[in-house]
Structures are given as structure tokens and as C-alpha cells.
Amino acid sequence: MGLDPENWMSHLQGDIRVIDSYIPGSHDASAYLIGNRDADLRNEAVGAITQCGSYTAQLNAGSRYFDMRCVPHGDDGTIYMKHADYLFQTLEDVLKQIYKFHLSHPEEFFFLDFDFDGDLALSNKIADIVESVLTVPKLAYGHVETTRGGYNTALTWQMLRDKKAPFICLWSLGGSGRYWQAKNSAIYIDLYDSFDQKTPEQIIQSLDSMLAAWVKEYDPTVHYGPDGKPLDNNTGKLVASQLVNTPKWSPITNPGNRDLVALDTFRNWLFTKTPGSNLGIVKLDFINVGYKRELIEHIIMMNKFTTPPNLPPLTEPIYYQDKIRLRTQDNRYVCQTWEGEFVSDMKRQCRLTLVNTPTEACNFILRDYDFSPVKPLPYSGNLAADTQDARGNFRMIPVGMQPTGSQALPENTTISANLDLGGLLYWGVSWAGANNQETFAFFDPNNMSNDGRLYNGSRVLVRAMLNASDNNFAKAFDAFAEGTVRLLPFAGDGLADALRKDPSHQIFWTIGRDPDREEVPRLFAASPGTLLADAFVIELVPGAGPR
Template sequence: MSSTSMTDWMSSIDKDTNVIDMSIPGTHDSGAYNITAFPSNWIKTQTLNLKQQLEAGIRFLDIRLGWDSAAKIMKVYHGEGRKATYCNLDFYAAGRDNTVLGICANFLRDHPGETILMSLKEELSSSDFDSNVRSIITNTTSLWYRKESFPTLGEAKGFIILIRRWNWPQHYDNFGIDMSPELWNKAKGNPKVFNNSMVQDDFDAKGNETGQSAKTAKWWSIQNTLQLALSKPLGSRFILNFLSATKWTKLLDPKDFAVGSNNDGMLFRTQNWLNSYKGRYRLGVIALDFVGASGTQDLIPLIVGRNAKPDWTLSDLPSPQDYTPSKVFSYQFLGSLVLFFRSADTGRIIWRISQDGSSWPPSAQIIDAALTDQSLNAVSFQGTLYLFWKNKNASTDTTKNTIHFSTLIDNGTITNSSNWTPPSLINSADTTSNSLCTIVHQRKLHIFFNANDQTGRILHTMSEDGSTWPPAKPIDALGPTTHSIVSTLFRGEVWIFWRGQDNLMHYGHSSDLDHWICGKVTGDPQLGSSMGVCVSDGLIYLFFRAPSSLSGGQYTKISYTSSSDGQMWSKASTLIDDVKTENGLDSIEFMRSGGKLVKYVFVVSEPSASDQPHYIKYVSDVSV
């Protein structure tokens, strides 16, 4: 993943996740990057400035402070007491954007789905430090999450979570997470455990003190804490694991420990460890020195990638008697989840309605006049529900490969007894495609489908009133495609996804449908003949058939990938394994009663034997 995709990575995490249950990249001595004092190699810990760190995905900042009584300003220092060195960075000054709080405030303004954990430590001691730092925080109170326990991500989005690492003369309610020196320094062991927190800060590389070399000792401390993080149950404690160290007696400065030589630095070792432990799990905060060093660019995405995805619940939707489902399409209309599917026996279109997304009526409604080979799509336009399909009739019928549509008659409510208008023909849409998609954009109803000339071109027609359609025209920028086409709206643009002739996923997006930006879904996941798309929590989700190792590489797995910008995509994750389906796959975000948004993926599961029935499975993202 690039730094671009890391800029908004928290937006993809379930908002109900507590920050102590996350894997979060951070930096140690985050402000020590612009060092002019001598010897700078013992003071400098970063090469990226604060803005660059945040844009690279860093979400924990370790800020060391001191009050300059002459200048009457709070400054950033590195080194305690007389060794404290000014880092040419100020903590706060009203109206200045180049301070720590100015940089963080601007970042959170531009990325409101993110949060920053900030540890504030008194590095240069003074009698009036406490009163001055409290005054600054109080005067910038809209920036801070100051409660005394760690919040969920949803509670903290847009805020700086205050972690207090300075002593105070008296207790003040709601002034951050208490990690004051009296707790920190009293705690024994490696890592230290105190106040519901576990902290590895083996800054002088003692390790387990068994005669190890300095770097081996420091790595022992890091790896031991990583293993403890894996073993602790979620919700148990906040974990903070510093990769930083120095060793004066061995002439090893911060960069020697972080980067080292021959890949023996802590950044390389941690990156290799993460590559060897696949999966999604909580690691806590991992605080880095010299983040982004050459050869370790994958470290931040590896940490972020460990954050657990929401659980999915698999359910069976009993098929109505006498109907064998094949193609499936879902749509939300008038507060109900409407599921359309094709009867494989007759080609008729069946529809079922659920008011809550979990209970389904025992019977299904037949749309008598609709016959289809495969393609189904529905959309609401000007208050009316439209159903589109590729027509199926006798081989001699001249309308066999055309697209037809019907509209729902009674629009005030939707029930199994609702009626549909007689089918209407779209003369301009001649297709051999098993896939078509629709979208409403700029008050027009648009249809995209394959050409009937076997070129794989994607054609487009649109209507301003839902009844008259101009001749369809090819979109030269899109395609060629062999089968699947799906569409969605994302950030005010129309997005089209299709399976290319290279069997990979491609996309094109446009705001005016004349000028298209196209590309491949990164990671190049191979897919079968079906895919679904939906937008949820500011992300595009793509669901698709993929080869499964359980079936010797056959396309019996449903996987998904997601993106916050449509350019960089997450590594594909398995949703369902060992399910046989050819064309029955669709996805939707449905709002349940109470305003809870849930993602659904519907799959037509085909039997392993010819005498067994098809049935519909659906997977719901219940934790969203």
C-alpha cells in the first residue's frame, strides 16, 4: 500500500472497535527530526516531519515538551534535564499552523475519520510546566479527547486522545489517560504493566539480561511484547511497544538500532516478523524510529493490515417450493430489502421482500411477464422501482437479446402482492451479455451492457423520463469485457467495474460520462463470472468469485477487497469458501430498523449433484 492509501486507513475500521484492540503505527520522539544541535545523530530519531508522518499512516505521536519561560512558549525537546535539546518545533502558538497542534488540527480537519493518540511527556522540567500545559489543552479543548479511559474509534474520530506522561500536583478530572512518571517508573519488568497498560520501553537495550548483544537484547524485548499482544484477549489492556533504543557504551545511536546494517535493525526485524505472522490480530501501538527508512516501506501497511475486519454471519435463505434460483439481485426500496432472482427452470423472475433483512416471507411473488436468461438489475428512478432484464424467448424471436423493463405499480408500499406493469422494450439495447447494470446520475437513468457483436465493448444508453431511450453508444474507454459489469456511485462519480478479457477486475469512473479514468484493481485478484459492489463507511467493496485451494483451484470461493479511494485496494480476503456458484452473486448495504447499516452479500449456491436443489446463501456484516 502507498502512503496515499494510509492517509485515511482508520476510516475502514469498525467504529465500535476500542483503540486498545487495534494495531496502530506510531513514532518515538516524534518531533525530533529537525535537529541542528551537536551531536545530532544521538538526538535525531525521525526523518519525516509530523505532517509526513501522519500522511504515512502514523497515528500515535510521542511528544516531549518543556516550557520556555523566557519566550513564554511550550517547545518540543529530546533528552531529559540538562541534556534536553530543542527540536526547532513548538507545541502550540495561536494562529500558527507549523506547531504540533496546528499540524494535527489541520490533518484531522482534512481527514475527519481519523484519530491521533498523543503522549505528552515533561522532558525539560520546570515548576510551571503543569499549569502551562493544562492551560494550552484547556484553550484548545475542541481538539482533545480527555477522558480517563480509552474510547472506541467512533467516539474518538476527529480528536486527539490525550495520554498524560507528566506528574501533576493534584488530580484533575478528565485530563487524559494517566501514564504519569510515578506509575511508569515504579512499574517493574519488561514490559512494564500498570494502570491497565503494558509498555515495552527498553530504551537502553537490556533485553532479558542474559549476556545478549545490544541489538539482540532489544529485539528480544520487542518480540516478547509482540507475542504477549497476541496472547492477551481483546479489551484487556493498552499495549505500547517501542522499537527505539540507544547504547552509549556500544556507540549505537538511534539510527543504528532502527536501521542498522545488513537488515539487523529493529524496523527490518519487525517487518520480517509481521510477514511471517499472517492474519488479522491486535498488536497495540508500535512506536518506530526513522519511519519510512529504505527497505522498510511495507512496515506501516503491515501493522495497519493486522486490524481485524468485522465478523460476517452466514445464513441460508430457504428457496420457495418449485423454484430453483440462479441469477440474484438485491435492492433497497421504501425501507425494505428486495431480492430478485431468476428461476433456472422457467426463466421467470421471482422476488422476495424483507422488512428487517433477517426474516423473509415463506412465499415468493412471480413477475409473470418477465423471462430472462441471466441479467437482472433494479433501480429507483423518480420515485418508481424499475426492473431490467435481458429478454429470454424463442430463438426465432427478434427480441431475444434485447433489454426489457417493468415498473412497480403501487409505490406507496411494497408487498408480495404488489403488481408490475407489462414489459417494455428498449429497442436501442441489443445485447448478448449475461450482465447489465444501471445507475441514476444527474437526474437521468443510465444502463450499461455488453455489445451484441462479441467485441466485448461496453455500451451505454440513458433516459430522462424512464420511458424513451436514445440509441446505445459504445464507451471506447471501457472494456473489453467477457462477462460481469457492475456499477455504483462513489464521491459523486459513476464507477463501472468489469471482468476484462485477462480475467482480472478493471474499473472506470467519470463525473460526466464523457471523460473516464480507468485502471485495474490493484493486487490483480482473478475472478469468475460474477461480482458485486457496494459502498459502505466511505469505502468501495468488491465481492467476486475466486479460485479456492479447497477445490483444487476451481472458482468456489467468494472473496472481497476494499478501497478508500478506488485506486489502492486491500489484499483480497475470503468471505465464503467452498461454495459453487456460476452467476448468482450480488451485494448491497441495507439500513435496518434503528438506522443500523449492514452489508449483505447474496450467493446462489449450486448443488454438487444434479438432483439436489439450488439455494440462496447470504452473508451479513452484523458488526457494522
């Protein structure tokens, strides 16, 4: 079944202290593409992008701590999220994402670390927005030890559940007078030590040293160091291990490059950690990229659970010829578009995009290679299956939104991948003309060898048979490098080198931006292996009727 990253906290053993737990978190959580072309291009150019999914997407991936940096901007002082000097969405926008997720996941908890520079007036303005969106009764206060104002080391998950207050807020400014506010430096220690000047190996050495010195129980006698100078009493606090290869600004060496460069070092170090290890909150960049999945799952599974935090059993099977739709991690839907006037170059007109609300244009029929059978649709489970008639392979036919009249296309047109545009997915190829570029297969992101049945609600990675019969990885990579690398928040030679080292020739769907309209999200068959592959949830279309 696999881990359920959306609901894992609901399974936590209630008597376990929060300070003894392990929580995946998002470093610079707000620094993702926001759909504003000018802002996105600027933020990418200066290396300000550190996430590749919204708060909703990060929550769905399992992150529960958020590094939230706020700044007033404009004549009215609207509060925006920022990374360094660069702006992203407003505070209200991101809090609404978090609150909406909470409503559908009421047993999850959220550690919100508000960081800002300013006085009490700014603090109160930010606090007013927090109270307005998240509502005051749901703002936790059990994490504060009232006598000394520090962290309450006795806090357990059950204590938080009993209070029905899932939002644990950490605050830059102390003394603001609201019971739910706690100065962040009094609650947790941020394990960071000039990481922008260190190699990944040196970052690990620093983390090991700082984690070894972590004292979980509060010791009131700690006042002075060996040199007799006053010390900050850092005993009895949470810790946040910043597992981030933070770069200094560079148009070539940006966060995406550095993240990939550090991947093996960080992964190997993290996998040495076992239940009972000193680790705490673990802050990561690019929470939603495919290669972070195993890191997040390892952090989560170090906790103690009353029941396994697995996905619930799925019972409604999916068959070939069912009407389905594909939902992303941030709850958008794959959708057909018909842009501009009818032209002979169908590849550039009929692209796949993402929309927030599903419509008829989001509905597809999956058909087997021989077109007609109604039979159970399985995961492929076989990365070596390189022919279009292999088990689990299918073609996608759009339904519900077809051009009409003079724009009519041949019946049962299929989704295809345009190698000239970096694997950009479009629709318009006839069934008779379909081949490897129009053939796909589903894989289980938690178990690539799973060849079992697919159900309504199954999570999938979507593989394309691009050049599969020729096993031509190099050609597919060239299309990817030319078309899609520049459209993702990873750019430069560092990424290209990392991808070329990937031994896999399998090509998976990934979300990028349109080469012509860069603010528009598009689907590409472009990710070599699962390195940058995006996960989807397959859903039966409600009320579609019998197959």
C-alpha cells in the first residue's frame, strides 16, 4: 500500500513527546514558482527558488514544518512571503492553502515558523492575518512552558490532540502578548553554521557536532561557558537540522544545482539515522521533487505509530475504457487546452495543462494497445518493458472537449509527446498513427516493481515509451535538456551533468512551463528515471456511468 504522506501524523503514538519525534520540513517554504511570469523569471534568475511545489503540494508530500519569511510591501504594507529580497505570494494566500489542507486532514499538525524584521506594529499586523485565516481557537499554546517562557519538553502528541489546536506558531519577535505566540529562539535551535561556505561533507560534519551536543531536557544551571562568558541556554529545546546545501548567489550555481550535488551525501547520512537518533525537525529544499520522496519517508518512519501510517485500502478497481482524471500533489488536474486558431501544426495547439477545478476537459479514456478490451488496468511493474503492447501499457484519449465543425479531429485522437519541444505532451494523433510516443504506463511511486491492480485513488508515476524500442536514452535526454531543464527551477550545467549520470533510460511525466508562454504549466514526458518525475493520483470520474 505504501506510506500515506498526507495523513501520517494521525497515526503517531499519542504518549510520545514531540521533542522525541522526527518531522520533515520545508526550508524557505514560500520560494516556489507562483504563476507570475515576471516574478518567476526574476526569482529563478537570481537563484531564489528553493521549492518546486506550493504549500499544498509540500503538505501532500509529508512536510509539516514551514520556514515562512514575511515582509511588508507596497503603499498599503501588504504582507508578502520572501526569500532574501525577492517576493512570492502573500501571507494570506499561503495561510489559506494551509488551512484548506487542515480542513481535509484534521488530525495533522503544522509547525509554522514566522520570520520577519520589524517592530511590534508589524508583528501585530502579521498576527492579525494569522488569527483571521487560521482562527484563534486552533492556534496551539501547549508548546510554551509558562513559567520560564521556553519550550514545554513534556508536550506529547496526545496533549496537542486534546487541545484541538493543530497550528504551532513560532515567532520572530518576543513579547507580543498573544498567548499562542512563542519566540522561535526560545522554542528551537536552528542548526545552521555558514553552510553557504561549506561542502556537503562539511555540512554533515557540522550537523553531527551540533546534534551530538543537543540536550533535550532543560538544565537551569547552564549559564556560562568554559571561558566564563554568558551562554544562551539551549537545553530543553527542539532542534531543526538544516539539511540544505545553501549556495551563495550565482547564475550557474543555484539551489537546484546544489541540491542535486549534495543528494548522495545527504541521503547516505540521513539513512544512518534510526529511531532514537538525535535529529528532530529536518529542513529540506525541493520537497516535491521525485528524489526527495525516500528521504521524507525515512524521516517519517523513524517515529513511533499506533498503526502503520499507510494508505488506506483502495477498493474500487479501474478498468481499461473507464473515464479517469489525473490529480497532482497540489490538487490540480491534468487538462486539455485548445489555444488559438486551427492550424496544421496540432502539436503546438493542443497541449496539456493544469487547472484548479476539474471540468469535462480533464476526463480521459485509457485504452489498451488492441483498443477494445475491457479488463483490469494494472501497474506495469516492469521498467524493462519497452514495447507498446507490454502489460499495463495504455493510450490516453481525451473525452468531453473536442474541437467541432471544421476543427474536427480524427476519432479517438490520443495524447502524444513532442520530441521537438522537450517531450511536451499534446493531443491530436490518430489511433492508427500512434506508436511509442503515444504509449504510457503507470508505476507505483512506493514500489516500482508493483504489478498489481490500479484503483480509484492510486498514486502513480506515468512513464512514456519514448524511443523505448531503441533504448535511446541519449536522444530523449537531449530533448529534455533543450526543452524542459530551462523551464524548471533547476538550471545550468550542474543539473545536466547529474542527469547524464543517471543510468536509467525510462522517461516519466514531469510538470514544466510552456516554451512559448512560460507562466503556463504544462506536462512533459521528460524526466529520465524518477529523478524529477511528478506523482499523480488517478481518479474515476464521478457519475461517468458504467464502462
